Amino acid sequence: MEKTYTVLVFTENSIGMMNRITIIFTRRHLNIDSITASESEVKGVFRYTIVLRTNKSQVDKVIGQLEKLIDVLKAFVHKDSDIVHQEIALYKIKSETLTNGDVEKVIREHHARILTVDPKFMVIEKTGHVEETQLLFEKLKPFGMLEFARSGRVAVTKPMKELSMYLEELEESN
Amino acid sequence: MNTTKITGAQAVMKSLVAENVNTIFGYPGGAIMPIYDALYDYEDNINHILVRHEQGAIHAAQGFARTSGKTGVVFATSGPGATNLITGLADALIDSTPLVCITGQVASHLLGTDAFQETDVVGISMPITKWNCQVTKAEDIPAAIAKAFYIAQSGRPGPVLIDITKDAQFGEMNFTYEKCTAIRSYRPKPKLNRVVVEEAAKLINEAKKPYLLIGQGIMLSNAEKELVAFIEKTGIPVASTLLGLGAFPQNHPLYVGYLGMHGDYAPNIKTNECDVLIAVGMRFDDRVTGDVSRYAKQAKVIHVDIDAAELNKIIIADVAVHADAKEALNLLTELTKKKQHNSWLQEFNDAKKVEVETLQESAKELHSEELKMDEVIKMLSELTNREAVVVTDVGQHQMMTARYYQYNKTKSNVTSGGLGTMGFALPAAIGAKFGVPDKPVVAIIGDGGFQMTLQELGTILQSKVDVKIIILNNRFLGMVRQWQQMFFEKRYSFTNMVSPDFVALAKSYSIQAAKIEIREDLKENLLKMLNHNGPYLLEVMVAKEENVFPMMTTGASVSEVRLN
Numbered sequence: 001m002e003k004t005y006t007v008l009v010f011t012e013n014s015i016g017m018m019n020r021i022t023i024i025f026t027r028r029h030l031n032i033d034s035i036t037a038s039e040s041e042v043k044g045v046f047r048y049t050i051v052l053r054t055n056k057s058q059v060d061k062v063i064g065q066l067e068k069l070i071d072v073l074k075a076f077v078h079k080d081s082d083i084v085h086q087e088i089a090l091y092k093i094k095s096e097t098l099t100n101g102d103v104e105k106v107i108r109e110h111h112a113r114i115l116t117v118d119p120k121f122m123v124i125e126k127t128g129h130v131e132e133t134q135l136l137f138e139k140l141k142p143f144g145m146l147e148f149a150r151s152g153r154v155a156v157t158k159p160m161k162e163l164s165m166y167l168e169e170l171e172e173s174n
Numbered sequence: 175m176n177t178t179k180i181t182g183a184q185a186v187m188k189s190l191v192a193e194n195v196n197t198i199f200g201y202p203g204g205a206i207m208p209i210y211d212a213l214y215d216y217e218d219n220i221n222h223i224l225v226r227h228e229q230g231a232i233h234a235a236q237g238f239a240r241t242s243g244k245t246g247v248v249f250a251t252s253g254p255g256a257t258n259l260i261t262g263l264a265d266a267l268i269d270s271t272p273l274v275c276i277t278g279q280v281a282s283h284l285l286g287t288d289a290f291q292e293t294d295v296v297g298i299s300m301p302i303t304k305w306n307c308q309v310t311k312a313e314d315i316p317a318a319i320a321k322a323f324y325i326a327q328s329g330r331p332g333p334v335l336i337d338i339t340k341d342a343q344f345g346e347m348n349f350t351y352e353k354c355t356a357i358r359s360y361r362p363k364p365k366l367n368r369v370v371v372e373e374a375a376k377l378i379n380e381a382k383k384p385y386l387l388i389g390q391g392i393m394l395s396n397a398e399k400e401l402v403a404f405i406e407k408t409g410i411p412v413a414s415t416l417l418g419l420g421a422f423p424q425n426h427p428l429y430v431g432y433l434g435m436h437g438d439y440a441p442n443i444k445t446n447e448c449d450v451l452i453a454v455g456m457r458f459d460d461r462v463t464g465d466v467s468r469y470a471k472q473a474k475v476i477h478v479d480i481d482a483a484e485l486n487k488i489i490i491a492d493v494a495v496h497a498d499a500k501e502a503l504n505l506l507t508e509l510t511k512k513k514q515h516n517s518w519l520q521e522f523n524d525a526k527k528v529e530v531e532t533l534q535e536s537a538k539e540l541h542s543e544e545l546k547m548d549e550v551i552k553m554l555s556e557l558t559n560r561e562a563v564v565v566t567d568v569g570q571h572q573m574m575t576a577r578y579y580q581y582n583k584t585k586s587n588v589t590s591g592g593l594g595t596m597g598f599a600l601p602a603a604i605g606a607k608f609g610v611p612d613k614p615v616v617a618i619i620g621d622g623g624f625q626m627t628l629q630e631l632g633t634i635l636q637s638k639v640d641v642k643i644i645i646l647n648n649r650f651l652g653m654v655r656q657w658q659q660m661f662f663e664k665r666y667s668f669t670n671m672v673s674p675d676f677v678a679l680a681k682s683y684s685i686q687a688a689k690i691e692i693r694e695d696l697k698e699n700l701l702k703m704l705n706h707n708g709p710y711l712l713e714v715m716v717a718k719e720e721n722v723f724p725m726m727t728t729g730a731s732v733s734e735v736r737l738n
Contacts, residue, residue, distance in 0.1 A: 011359070012358070012359050014307075015307075015308070016296065016297070016300065019297065019300060020300055023300060023301050027301065060486075061483070061487060064482060064483035064485075064487065065483055067482065067483070068481070068482075068483050070304070070305040070325055070357065070359065070360045071359050071360075072359055073358070073359045167358070170358055170359070170361065171358060
């Protein structure tokens, strides 16, 4: 059965890592819904957060292939219930709409905030799950959406084992 | 530490010497010229084989690695030189062959500019190498090469590619070389988990009909002796995959045959009758399993592999042993009871009898006057005392050789298994000869595959390579034709093949050659070929429309083997 899975991959900081990771999904004809990458809490170790819909057996095999990559330290797969995750969305709308009282109400109700106001446009920011940022998008759309951008998912896991512990285990096993 | 300023190109050579490399297969070109210039000073230490096409270089390196157990080394230039390696990289990855390929690249300031002979070989080869990298600074060369050899050889071996820009080859650096022995993110050698092996041993000890499947992993782990010890203690019948042939002596009473689509009858059907199936160093390829939903469902499965990604990939194992085959077999031998399984073994022998009799009947009926592939292979097996290194290409002749050459020696079987690369055999045989110069090397090739890489006859000529070449000529792309006959109503779409005069062709390369068409000439000509001092080509005209049986057709289960 298809479900949403979040794959976390920890890698060394080497050129082409993103490509090495994504071709493993491509080969199995798996479409990635979102991907984010940044340095983790350990200096020099990068963290990729990949969201996709597939079944358990496929995603388990992907984890096996990811861990086979020389520069991958560890890969994990999580269900949504195992992680705390968030996305950020930016909405650019015309400043003149601010005089319309409804916009202020929408921003308040959605706990969004105004990042900047220019004579011509303003930028609103909302963090949350995709359903929440999407809902705000629908609400703001009637006022005229100049631009909209949403990040991929970032996530931390609920279990307490830390990356540094895995790194220690890796170094011991070598 | 001894440090002197040298160029990056010289550092490449010194690094290779530090890795004990004595044979390189390659082809020069613009972007790798500094390295070739450095190579010029190593004529006494390093044997560079100039091939006729880079695909030939990489297949030769594969043949070298497969027979010698060492890492094959390849040089190629940028652009087309590098892209010509692609088929070999894919072949070596799927067949777990250790290679280090060094490609030249345009100067780093030209990267990404569509410069002459620039191609993104690192990008192209990413999915078909175990690891690859690009080096743009001379000082990074030794560490990259050290890492490359470590990765290529350790764990499940595979091909590695290092792309070195021309300015890095020219650049100066202080040379020091340190062998790579560990990489934080890479664990090639799993720790043997005793508890898991104990579970496996318990299943084996309780089994009434245990059955062992072996693959190339036995040879890659140098576990041949450990395998014999385990088998002789436990009395378990052994069958082999295509790449595993030779890992266990085929004249051993517990050897029951060859697995797979054109494998032997007994080993295939017994997979669905055993109670414990033990697989060591093999990966349940679809040509072995047939329909996986009907594969060994009755059995408890024990799978031993060094590559964690292979465990539970195709067949879910009841006991998955992530381990080196040698270590796992050693411990299993210690933990298992001495046993014999005579009546179970007899079942294999009975099934074999059915196969042999049926095939004999078919041979009588079908155009018996024509010379057949299996006759050639059987005679070759006998005349070489079952001890030659036999290199095959892909197709009917390959399956016939796997079926009828009796491989008793380890690392004596070189073939393209996973990728099924036609054109593999001729260059691979050249490399195999350099891998084991003291052993006779015989390449068996079809008329189709031979014409894919026949330019390597030039390499045989120039480097005086003592390989024997048998072309089994059936004037068809036989395997495809067989499928067209069986599944496409004999619509022989583009499978008939017109060939040149192979004897004249060989002679134009100063290679002795002969052609035979009748059975009576076979033995004499095989002997003449084998006794000839130097390369020799023997073209054998065989039956045009012979089929390979037994056969497990696509979608069939291992229980559904067709004998005719």
